[in-house]
Amino acid sequence: MTQTLEPAASPVDARQKLFNAQDTFIRRWGEMGQTWGINRTMAEIHALLYITAQPLCTDDVMERLHISRGNASMNLRALCDWGIIRRLHKRGERREYFESLSDVWEIFSIIAAERKRREMDPVLETIKQCRSMLDESHLGKTAARLPEIQATRQRLEGMQEFVEVTNKIFQQFVSNARSGLNRIVRVLLKAL
């Protein structure tokens, strides 16, 4: 009679359900990673470490995600390079464990900082370079005033402004992460 209101809750059952829930999350996270230019497996490994909230070793990861040792090793290393997971040595154990940072805000700040550096900064550099290719000192006054050239120059300016502002937002995001990112967020949401 008690069983009609309370689902069966043997530890084995519960563990199975926990795994199901975790896998659901991991799969979805992997899919999302792909559309953001992060390879599926890397995203899945990170999701696994984040969601289980405990250190796992290479074999745990291999087994759980059905991937090879090489694949696991390379992606774990890449995640360490990004700085969003950490290596961990358990005393008395030979093998290495890995754990995810626990603060989502910190994780995404790190990613934001890195992508800004790798992707936004070079674009900004290129835009500036293109603009200089089209200024008077390179083309002469007359040519620089051709309508096509003026038009392209204007578009470059528009794009530069956008990238610069976006960069600043990224910067703020990053520099506020550790000390409670919520400030940035509250300001944003209340002010608008």
Place this chain on the structure above:
Amino acid sequence: MTQTLEPAASPVDARQKLFNAQDTFIRRWGEMGQTWGINRTMAEIHALLYITAQPLCTDDVMERLHISRGNASMNLRALCDWGIIRRLHKRGERREYFESLSDVWEIFSIIAAERKRREMDPVLETIKQCRSMLDESHLGKTAARLPEIQATRQRLEGMQEFVEVTNKIFQQFVSNARSGLNRIVRVLLKAL
């Protein structure tokens, strides 16, 4: 003597230099697209239409980017579907032209809105689903209190909060685009 201070500026020269600058931008933009999960050619086509600031037809695009008709056609269509370029019929002309939206803020608002819908919303959905798989009504009181399960639940909560706030920021970004996005930006940058 005038030529020593003023670079040669024949229209042909100038056009060549314009093309060089445009190509530089286009290539860089294509590279960036890739790392953000947008295929290189699509990014390049958009960059071309944006930077030339004038309507181009399929053949113009094919020739300029050295791509096939099929490729051009499919990617132009995809860009139209996104809503960041527009079809344009010139009177008296049979063929179709395409032009990019000119306001960068609008372009990125559209992209942000679409990616939110396609990627963030499903993730949020999944997180909620996972949480419900782990609540008391599905596991029973005792099981729901196992430390592993509590830990995963907490991580899901942390992620959900993050996604929700990010969603709101996206939303604001989008709804402010047309009416001068600068408000959002000024608020952000001054407040911090």
Place this chain on the structure above:
DNA sequence: GTATACTTTCAGTAATCTCTGAAAGATCGG
């Protein structure tokens, strides 16, 4: 030193994504 336990690397393979080109499908003027 050797044996053991674990990690990393990388050449080859597999999977995925992108592009081409030709054929089929539109659309329009006459």
Place this chain on the structure above:
DNA sequence: CCGATCTTTCAGAGATTACTGAAAGTATAC
């Protein structure tokens, strides 16, 4: 209706990216 012009589609080819598994490398205990 036809012929001309332009667009779309899609099967197959090509290019890129990701994965495996075995061999080489590293670290520790003894």
